[in-house]
Amino acid sequence: MLTILYRGPLASCDYDCPYCPFAKRRDTREQLRADRAALERFCAWAADQDEDLSILFTPWGEGLVRSWYRRALVDLSRLPRVRRVAIQTNLSCRTGWLADADRDTVALWCTYHPGQTPRDRFLTKTAELTTLGVRFSVGVVGLPEHLEAARRLRAELPDSVYLWVNAAEGHEYIDADAADWTEIDPLFEFSRHPHRTRGSACRTGDSVVSVDGAGTVRRCHFVPEVLGNLHDGSFRHALRPRPCPLDVCDCHIGYVHAEQLPLYDVFAGGVLERIPTEPVWLPLPTASTSH
Template identity: 30%
Template sequence: MTPAPAPWEWEFDWHLTNRCNFFCEYCHPQIRYVLNRKHLDEPDPGLVVRRFDDLGKVCLVHMSGGEPFMFPGFVSLCEGLARGHFISINTNLASNDVEEFARRVPASRVAKVVAAIHMPERERLGEELTAYARNYLALRTAGFDATALYVLYPPLLDRFADDLDQLRALGVDHVRAKVFKGVHQGRRYPEGYTEQEKALILANSGEYVFNRPYLDGVLSFRGQPCTAGVSSFKVTVTGEVRRCASVPTSYGNLYDGTFRPSAVDAPCPAKRVLVLSQCLSYLVDPPKYAGQATDLEDE
């Protein structure tokens, strides 16, 4: 998922925990109302590290949830994975363990930290934006490629500019804004944005380069050969390894050691994709969009 040859051979998009300290209105319903309400017993960090090591490949492990920092022993997990692999994280940074993470995990082994802001939820919970900025700056100062993420949920568009001003005043200088994917007041998004809203989004996307294809309606690659299932995979909270977020074809279970990848690229069967950035990285012959870079979207 980078323009230059990557130092890893396989990529895993791992939903590692259902636990979350936020309850965002725009979270995907399957996550907000189903997964996040059912906490499972997460595997031991040492077991997961061994399973990835046993694959015999250098991996990039994207970690999301839920909130990754709520995975029991998360910093130890990251420290273990970073010895032989690379990681990236989607987090809300509302954790007291961020500074410990910055001390114990080498920044050179972390491809990206995407730090979601979720302003309405922070305000509801009384989470100070200064605490977010402190954790964000701790990562940046330690050399991590950390980027703030603002989800452009339709009711937030009117306050977006003011929120950006607050963030910049606190030193949060790398901000990306991404389209909302879902249904709001009977309208499906990203198709439901007005032309005026689209212009606002494209003018304020920051480092996030995938808003343009989303707004252009690039939502299906059905029939096109894809490396998903061969060198890139989705791992569910139970350890099941699937082809990708959009296609639930199973290849066994990572936790119990039964995972076996596919041997050949197969055409995409999805009518509508969920994570466009991954598709544009895993397709055998993807369309090109300027500025493509390592990224993992919130699903």
């Protein structure tokens, strides 16, 4: 199976989080048309494949407020060779359209942004997902000012819903602070420190690739080397196991694919949507895998 992380040119968002460079950014009509055309071309490519695919949309902006992303998730979820299609979202969109999707295939990676939406409204959306039978995870950015909101969210979410915490970029966590976040997310230690990855085996570039709106294929979002193009098939000859060329990997959508970490077991069946295997957690990484 080939796992694809797709990121088109969309860079607009309806939220204005102070820690995000794309807050309240507006795409022009021309940029939106280009993003729509690129996504539709990608979906047409996926529909023409004779191998199993697993697809995660990782837009810089918010995709689900755009009709073409909602339609893409529905259409892709109904393709026989698509095993999972998921998207990262702030869940500001309506949810009823998911009734048309294959609920065994579609999934959402939802981020709660305190200060951008009332907690009750966000919880109502998650309850709608549960009623629809849609798989989803929920998460927050681990900023100190988000701690109490995250605790309240954890208390009000069903126990069956995983609440993940992303370490805030550039933020150092003393042990006491990390313990607070670990009470919310038992897997926080994986995010707390960047992982030393240079020379280590990684699934990216072999069974996992990154694709942009032009169809340019790279091993992941964080390594600029081009492997080829999706639409002419030139990327396929470059697929092979290869070590990571970066000193560290500090983003979940990157290090989840690192073979030195047990995350494919932790998230078995839910790697793209970040849903751990129930009911147990695996041991946290040792000092040799992160710093």
